Amino acid sequence: MSVAVTIETIEKRFDNFPALRGVSLDIQPGELVALLGPSGSGKTTLLRLIAGLEEADCGRVLFGETDTRNLSLRDRRIGFVFQQYALFKTMNVAENIGFGLKSRPRHERPGRDEIRKRVGDLLDLVQLPGLEKRYPSQLSGGQRQRVALARALAIEPRVLLLDEPFGALDAKVRKDLRAWLRELHGRTGHTTVFVTHDQEEALELADRVAILNEGRIEQVGSADDVYDHPATPFICEFLGEVNKLPVKVVGSQAFFGDRPVLGGLSQNQGGPASLYVRPQHLRIVDETPLALPGTVEHLRRNGPIRRAEVAVEGLKKRLEVDLASQVAPAIGERIRLRIAHGNLFAAA
């Protein structure tokens, strides 16, 4: 039932604003893919293009072998969950979920009892049994979300598309629903694409994450891929926190000022570069040839993580350093930092 989705060099402009600039993406059958990016990156446009709610200026979207340009919205058979759910306010839950089935051409339309049974099954699936007679205004945000999902699943979609599925929910509900959606996807196995601006959500939920920026896909990969091996400086800065050091590469070493801070570089692109280091990859050390001296200026605690802000001479922004539990520097203390891992990009 679920199909592969192939996106081929899609271009889309709105007036003079290029929303998508040559986007290609292959999605496997049954895969759960996140489109992640800041607002204005084109992720929602891409989702709406897959759905057929927008038309590409050029390029095409294939469902399996089928070119969707020739398909009407009805024939595409996609399940789309809108950001604000777009539940029909004048219909109760059962009517909402049954709407797609009742909209089928007469010869394909299931009978009334069949529809009622399917609605009941879907409500069980989304864990809202017995809410058939409620109206959307009588449901909580999380319940509306589930009803919207049940409504989208009712037409047995080939592809499930979700626009910011948890955007309108509070943090606690969001966490619960995330785990639940992951589990539901495991059970139903729909090819699923969802849009989010929340990197944590994307990394936790998706098999693969496609990161968009200014109308282009910058990188596609598993959560580990994109987090540990970011392809571009944008992804470094967009995913999680990161410190940026202007360095100069000579041979196999990177120099901050005239001090070597990272060695063993394999790529031999000499010259100025930006070194991106995550807070957890900075270690306080006693003495080492490759170390960065600094002064602890501020200490704070964010849940389980203790964080030090370290001023380094020649650097405007203080470095963010995660502290191991046994290390406890004092404010004003002079320390040395070793870079355990960093990503190097040649300066533009």
Place this chain on the structure above:
Amino acid sequence: MSDAILPSAVTATPARSPSRARGESPAVQVVLIAVSLAFLLLFLLLPLVTVFIEAAAKGWEAYRAAITEPDALAAIRLTLLVAAIAVPFNIVVGIAAAWAVAKFEFRGKNLLISLIDLPFSVSPVISGLVFVLLFGAQGYFGPWLQANDLKIVFALPGLILATVFVTFPFVARELIPHMQSLGSSDDEAALTLGASPWRVFFCVTLPNVKWSLFYGVLLCNARAMGEFGAVAVVSGKIRGLTNTMPLHIEILYNEYMGAAAFAVASLLAGLALVTLVLKTLLEWRYGDAIAASRRH
């Protein structure tokens, strides 16, 4: 919100009184309420009551005679006929215009919105005169119409045209802001679920705005039946033929038949009251549904 105008809220403890939080003193509240009430009584209720008192001044028999007299009956029939044609027409065109404005982006959209309001900003007399200038004997299309033996001005078509023109904005203006606030995601959701455009319109779009539509229709109808200025110009005031109720009332009044005038007027006032009661009843009965459909 509603506690703010209840007297109990004024005497409630300062911490719980919303008015205190906003820094308005109880005196200000009392004065504001008194002024509005006095205005309502003086300018709205008093005239309305006067209509009914005057209508009943000469007793039931005179009242009955005034409204069953042939000219009066003809006026009532004509008014109903004009409304029965103009209102459905404006519903269809109003929905189409609101749909176009709310769901699509196109060049000249702002011009269209301004044009929809035009009948409100033009004096009704001018609206009527326009049709006389266009279709009257000396008008642009006058000779052609006469040659083909068609009568528009001083006949039913003219009355309908003038009424349609004057009452056009009511439905569209109620619908546009509501449709705009709803956006198009409900329609898109229905389309992705495989509904045909007609099904989307009748099962999703229209039910979503049904209360605004209903309210617009009520207002449109009340105005269609009560319109005087534009209709007066195109009607020619031929008794028993082209006189609508408001015109009939004016003629009676000018002929010093005050009681009869007020008797017919009481029918129009009654219509206004029925409209009001209907609206209130529906809001009371379906208040939740209305609120839900306005909310997003």
